[in-house]
Amino acid sequence: MSNVEGSGRPTQHEGAAQQDTSLTRRGVLGIFGAAGAGALVSTFTGPPGVGPVSLVSEAAPEVLVQRGSGWVGAALSRIDGPLKVRGMARFAAEFALDDMVYAALVFSTIAKGRIATLDTGAAEAAPGFVLVMTHRNAPRMQPMVPFGPNEKAAGNDNLPIMQDDRVRWNGQPIAVVLAETQEQADHAASLIRVTYEAEPATTSFAQAKANGTEGAVYFHHEIGDAEAELAAAAVSVDATYRTPYQNHNAIEPHAVTVAWHGDELVVHDASQSVVHNAWSLAHILGIEERQVHVTSPYVGGAFGGKFMGSHQVLAAAAARLAGRPVRLTLSREGVYRMVGGRALTEQRMAIGARRDGRFDAIIHTGTATHTRDSPHPEAFPFVSLSAYATGSLKTDLQWAFLDQVANAAMRAPGEAVGSFALESAVDEVAVALGMDPIELRIRNEPKTDPLNGAEFSSRNVVKAWRDGAERFGWAKRNPIPGAVRKGEWLVGMGCGTASHIYNRENGGAARLTLTSDGTVTVDIATHDAGMGTETAQTQIIAENLALHPDQVEFRLADSAMPGLVAGRGSSQTTTVAATVVEAKKMLVAELLTLIRADSPLAGLTAQQVGPRNAGLAKLDDPTRHETYTAILTRAKRDKVTVEASPDEPTEMNERSMHSYGAMFCEVRVNAVTGETRVSRMLGSMDCGRVINPKTAASQFRGGMIMAMGLALTEHTHYDERTGRIMNPSLAEYHIPVHLDVPEIDVIWTGIPDPHAPMGARGIGELSVTGTAAAIANAIYNATGKRIRELPITLDKLM
Amino acid sequence: MNPLTYARARDAAEAVRFAGARDATYLGGGTNLVDLLREGVERPAALVDVTGLPATITKRRNGGLLIGAAVRNTALAEDRDVRTRYPVLARAILAGASAQIRNMATVGGNILQRTRCAYFYDIDGSRCNKRTPGQGCDAIGGFNRTHAILGASSACVATHPSDMCAALAALDAVVHLEGAAGARTLPLTELHRLPGDHPEVETLLEPGELITAVELPPLASGARSAYRKVRDRASYAFALVSVAAVLEVKNGRVKDVRLALGGVAHKPWRAREAENALRGGPATARAFRAAAEAELDAATALHDNGFKIELANRTITAVLAELAGRK
Amino acid sequence: MKNVAIRINGSAVAPPADPRVSLLDFLRETLHLHGTKKGCNQGACGACTVLVDGERIVSCLALAVQYVGRDIVTIEGLAGQDGPHRLQQAFIEHDGFQCGYCTPGQICSAVGMAAEARRGLPSHVTDDLSARRIALTRDELRERMSGNLCRCGAHNGIIAAIAETYARAAE
Numbered sequence A: 001m002s003n004v005e006g007s008g009r010p011t012q013h014e015g016a017a018q019q020d021t022s023l024t025r026r027g028v029l030g031i032f033g034a035a036g037a038g039a040l041v042s043t044f045t046g047p048p049g050v051g052p053v054s055l056v057s058e059a060a061p062e063v064l065v066q067r068g069s070g071w072v073g074a075a076l077s078r079i080d081g082p083l084k085v086r087g088m089a090r091f092a093a094e095f096a097l098d099d100m101v102y103a104a105l106v107f108s109t110i111a112k113g114r115i116a117t118l119d120t121g122a123a124e125a126a127p128g129f130v131l132v133m134t135h136r137n138a139p140r141m142q143p144m145v146p147f148g149p150n151e152k153a154a155g156n157d158n159l160p161i162m163q164d165d166r167v168r169w170n171g172q173p174i175a176v177v178l179a180e181t182q183e184q185a186d187h188a189a190s191l192i193r194v195t196y197e198a199e200p201a202t203t204s205f206a207q208a209k210a211n212g213t214e215g216a217v218y219f220h221h222e223i224g225d226a227e228a229e230l231a232a233a234a235v236s237v238d239a240t241y242r243t244p245y246q247n248h249n250a251i252e253p254h255a256v257t258v259a260w261h262g263d264e265l266v267v268h269d270a271s272q273s274v275v276h277n278a279w280s281l282a283h284i285l286g287i288e289e290r291q292v293h294v295t296s297p298y299v300g301g302a303f304g305g306k307f308m309g310s311h312q313v314l315a316a317a318a319a320r321l322a323g324r325p326v327r328l329t330l331s332r333e334g335v336y337r338m339v340g341g342r343a344l345t346e347q348r349m350a351i352g353a354r355r356d357g358r359f360d361a362i363i364h365t366g367t368a369t370h371t372r373d374s375p376h377p378e379a380f381p382f383v384s385l386s387a388y389a390t391g392s393l394k395t396d397l398q399w400a401f402l403d404q405v406a407n408a409a410m411r412a413p414g415e416a417v418g419s420f421a422l423e424s425a426v427d428e429v430a431v432a433l434g435m436d437p438i439e440l441r442i443r444n445e446p447k448t449d450p451l452n453g454a455e456f457s458s459r460n461v462v463k464a465w466r467d468g469a470e471r472f473g474w475a476k477r478n479p480i481p482g483a484v485r486k487g488e489w490l491v492g493m494g495c496g497t498a499s500h501i502y503n504r505e506n507g508g509a510a511r512l513t514l515t516s517d518g519t520v521t522v523d524i525a526t527h528d529a530g531m532g533t534e535t536a537q538t539q540i541i542a543e544n545l546a547l548h549p550d551q552v553e554f555r556l557a558d559s560a561m562p563g564l565v566a567g568r569g570s571s572q573t574t575t576v577a578a579t580v581v582e583a584k585k586m587l588v589a590e591l592l593t594l595i596r597a598d599s600p601l602a603g604l605t606a607q608q609v610g611p612r613n614a615g616l617a618k619l620d621d622p623t624r625h626e627t628y629t630a631i632l633t634r635a636k637r638d639k640v641t642v643e644a645s646p647d648e649p650t651e652m653n654e655r656s657m658h659s660y661g662a663m664f665c666e667v668r669v670n671a672v673t674g675e676t677r678v679s680r681m682l683g684s685m686d687c688g689r690v691i692n693p694k695t696a697a698s699q700f701r702g703g704m705i706m707a708m709g710l711a712l713t714e715h716t717h718y719d720e721r722t723g724r725i726m727n728p729s730l731a732e733y734h735i736p737v738h739l740d741v742p743e744i745d746v747i748w749t750g751i752p753d754p755h756a757p758m759g760a761r762g763i764g765e766l767s768v769t770g771t772a773a774a775i776a777n778a779i780y781n782a783t784g785k786r787i788r789e790l791p792i793t794l795d796k797l798m
Numbered sequence B: 001m002n003p004l005t006y007a008r009a010r011d012a013a014e015a016v017r018f019a020g021a022r023d024a025t026y027l028g029g030g031t032n033l034v035d036l037l038r039e040g041v042e043r044p045a046a047l048v049d050v051t052g053l054p055a056t057i058t059k060r061r062n063g064g065l066l067i068g069a070a071v072r073n074t075a076l077a078e079d080r081d082v083r084t085r086y087p088v089l090a091r092a093i094l095a096g097a098s099a100q101i102r103n104m105a106t107v108g109g110n111i112l113q114r115t116r117c118a119y120f121y122d123i124d125g126s127r128c129n130k131r132t133p134g135q136g137c138d139a140i141g142g143f144n145r146t147h148a149i150l151g152a153s154s155a156c157v158a159t160h161p162s163d164m165c166a167a168l169a170a171l172d173a174v175v176h177l178e179g180a181a182g183a184r185t186l187p188l189t190e191l192h193r194l195p196g197d198h199p200e201v202e203t204l205l206e207p208g209e210l211i212t213a214v215e216l217p218p219l220a221s222g223a224r225s226a227y228r229k230v231r232d233r234a235s236y237a238f239a240l241v242s243v244a245a246v247l248e249v250k251n252g253r254v255k256d257v258r259l260a261l262g263g264v265a266h267k268p269w270r271a272r273e274a275e276n277a278l279r280g281g282p283a284t285a286r287a288f289r290a291a292a293e294a295e296l297d298a299a300t301a302l303h304d305n306g307f308k309i310e311l312a313n314r315t316i317t318a319v320l321a322e323l324a325g326r327k
Numbered sequence C: 001m002k003n004v005a006i007r008i009n010g011s012a013v014a015p016p017a018d019p020r021v022s023l024l025d026f027l028r029e030t031l032h033l034h035g036t037k038k039g040c041n042q043g044a045c046g047a048c049t050v051l052v053d054g055e056r057i058v059s060c061l062a063l064a065v066q067y068v069g070r071d072i073v074t075i076e077g078l079a080g081q082d083g084p085h086r087l088q089q090a091f092i093e094h095d096g097f098q099c100g101y102c103t104p105g106q107i108c109s110a111v112g113m114a115a116e117a118r119r120g121l122p123s124h125v126t127d128d129l130s131a132r133r134i135a136l137t138r139d140e141l142r143e144r145m146s147g148n149l150c151r152c153g154a155h156n157g158i159i160a161a162i163a164e165t166y167a168r169a170a171e
């Protein structure tokens, strides 16, 4: 960013002029450039157990869009880049503490029952052995607290942790071994002998359904008589779509390094929820929240998999017993055994349409696997609630309960797999009608939220469709399936709508310290697992305070900091942006109390001034300006600190707020072998304002690549006889590799949302939705084969 | 991993001596063995590092090549003679694993790499006759999408996962061995066994016997060769089915053909039925398909892997057609 | 020292006494060189990639004792005295990472990859096996880098950074 001098940039367009040229060259910024483009970052998950009900509240709308120095919208390179490319960013397993020991885990091999015998003798005699912890000697602890009513809870289940001889899933940790080296710990753990008294367990989906399912009340909705409308429809599609178990597979395995200092616990964690984890550990271990300090400045990918888990608890408990610091890194197998992922789903997706394409009925019901203790609903019907205008609607979600590791939220939970069914079915309707699938979608564009009539805060998905279609060359698509062939390869194009609900968390809070040298430090207990939080928030702060990013230090992921902001629901940016806007207001008010009679700002009120050029100025007369340094120096203050928390996120209750995208895909399917290659992709997004086009484009691409895995290769193999995961390995669980990933084009409407902080809605999960359907629809166009079960491996296309 | 000792052998004789002295296993690049040691599938008391053995590729007087067992996979694929005269071998190697692994893996280790069957790896939670004879096989009623369609038994349905070996099988490679009883050679196609009742015995090697080299006989000048691998992602995945083929066509008729399949059986599968059907006959797509069908006549499907029969059929046909059509 | 030590980023280091210790754990736990990452410990992700005598390997499947007498370069050893390796800079400019966990492995792998291509080593997607010069097209880069997984999905940025650094030079 060396070409940018000073701060106080007057317009968005100048901000755009700072675009990194390499991005522009690749066309990433799209036909709209980045001017005014905006939105951001953040990883994953929908609000557990929170339905789309009661969207209306009394509070008045507040226009939150800000204009400032032009840093918002600039393609700043990541602030943590220089550290990361040199391998200098320290992750959780990279803190070496004096006298530290290494942990290894033993996992159960049955799904349900009790431990009959547990022989640790050989392990205890092994070289380097320090301690073994099992249910027999583990300290008494409270069970895990799952996400839910308790706002500081962030667990994936409500189970006791090594407190009894019960086995609740295949792969449950049943012993922790500590030794002087990792090799010794692993070896000693391998010597532990366990026998079980197994009990009948439910480990197959069929059995779980036969046992009887339970409805998830939040997701049952009926408007009109959808079954009757479907039966009467001129054209209809009514089919079953299936999606498999999947795992997050962040490349960094879960790890903690913990140490007790007296009764105080220090935790180096890999987490998307530091404050939650500090609270959870304190609660479970029976100590005060202030006695636990959790930090997690760098996280090697999370995607919903790195909230509170039992491994942190096991490490802390074992460290207490041993009286020594402990490092516990899950093996790759351990990650699979201990942290669940996407549930399996079997969805009925039906659409009834008139000849002109208008929908009279949408039915999205079906069953997802679940555990009794998981707070994560895998709410696939959710996506059908606000998508299309329809005469009638019916949604329902049934849970089939299995004895397995609790399913967890994985990037765009529910919506990723639900949108596969919905957007495939829309394509099927288009085929049945002989209509272009984009035109069909546009024809069914709702004016208000179909569920409750709420106004949309900002919905420009039609523009996204039109712009995307032009850029992708959709007009060149041959609508006849199987008609385009190049050698052995059948070529096809497909599309699908992406959508993700807007979230802002309640717990935003920041400490902002302005120093007399003109720099500002902002502390918020938020997280950056690769979303670009640190960079984007630095831009937001620079913009709001009219500073250069170099004058801003944004600190995060420390439980001692203010804020209760988990990295979930694509909500971090909106939450932090609102907090920063509030902190700015407080700072301005605070600075005005320091203004002396000889200041150019003397006599002005908070309404009359705002940040300009590294200081404050009269809004309609920028010549009346004083720098922050001058204000503080004159007042003989080293610094000013404010703590701020924003208003409650009522904007979500007043309006229907979503981010959208029009996803395009071109595939080649080998006519001999059935292999599929994605040859082109485009995401045309409508997500409000883009804070940083560089990191935002990466988020979009990352989501599309994850959806490519969802569509084509990823599948966690639970052996239905035993409930055991049989491919706990990056060699046998196939995430896309470089050769699978084409160059991915990304554009956006750039239309700010007037009801979202900084005009930005969340973007972290958006592009995981819609994309799998776009791929499946492209495969249909290429081959004439409609595959309704993921992953679309080659055997399904032969 | 159990505690163990490590020794580096300077030559074959020393390696054999070290291996005879204690419960030892040879260590090549370690890319398979280290993984298996960590999983507890292999539990030797000693490792004898054989990467210091000759790693040279020499031309034989008959025009063939002698490849030292310690030659790295990358070096073998990079060798000019291999690239120009045995392209099927270079292609097979380059289709396997990743560049990093190919830089480590040795020829000897690649030949003796073990199956990727998930139940074989899951020492704590699954039954496996190959790991623990007589225990039973959990793959037969479990996930077996990648398992054998040819030559399997009721005791074991695992596959040999090597790409390189499919090419070596098609090239009539001969393996040079050295053991306590002296040196001998075995055709590669005879080195590995079918599982039968004893899937734990995977090769005809004697205990402590060392692979010292692999010999490639010369190829007729009119022969063309190719390798095609079909897998679940574009790269860095094991073969579902792979086909290594050498074909010599004269005046529209098959003068010679050698065909081997990877990923379909407990050993690199030499497709002799297909070869017999083709040799001397017309080099047409229909003949290729008929030959493939003749080979796969004996194929049997498990719950998940039936598609591999048709996949093998199609891939064989396509590879032969491509070779026949090449100028 | 040649036959009893491992050279790591230029310094001679005595190998571990326990032969079970992988090169990766030796780097991270004994030498506290944490730049080399552990993603799977199964040879399946490439996060642990380092250079041995200029060749890339996965250090998780390498027993440290096997590398006595060899020259190891890790991500920490890549940057020269005059600042970061130009590839490191290109990764920043092209946003070739998100979480940054796969990044050291990607970068070391790319350095090894470039050397392989300079030698004329073909790849799975090279059309002409007998060619002496390799044109590092996008397809070549994507195939050659496929041993390094990235779950954040930074693939485009990674390939762009590598192309900018090496492709032109090779073409």
Ligand SMILES: Cc1cc2nc3c(=O)[nH]c(=O)nc-3n(C[C@H](O)[C@H](O)[C@H](O)COP(=O)(O)OP(=O)(O)OC[C@H]3O[C@@H](n4cnc5c(N)ncnc54)[C@H](O)[C@@H]3O)c2cc1C
Pocket: A731, B025, B026, B027, B028, B029, B030, B031, B032, B033, B034, B050, B069, B070, B095, B096, B097, B098, B101, B104, B105, B106, B107, B108, B109, B110, B111, B112, B113, B114, B161, B162, B163, B164, B209, B210, B211, B212, B236, B237, B238, B239, C042, C043, C044
């Ligand atoms: C993630 C991953 C993906 C892979 N993908 C593929 C793939 O797609 N295709 C493929 O073909 N392979 C693949 N492989 C396997 C790889 O090719 C083998 O691991 C490798 O070839 C083994 O060679 P090595 O020298 O490392 O053997 P080691 O691991 O050292 O040894 C393997 C076995 O051979 C024995 N041995 C080694 N040398 C000798 C000798 N000279 N004499 C007698 N016995 C010996 C050892 O005792 C051991 O039992 C993959 C591996 C991994 C980890």
Ligand code: FES
Pocket: C037, C038, C039, C040, C041, C042, C043, C044, C045, C046, C047, C048, C049, C058, C059, C060, C061
């Ligand atoms: S950690 Fe070595 S390849 Fe994954």
Ligand code: FES
Pocket: A251, A300, A301, A530, C096, C097, C098, C099, C100, C101, C102, C103, C149, C150, C151, C152, C153, C154
């Ligand atoms: S940047 Fe996160 S795994 Fe690659």
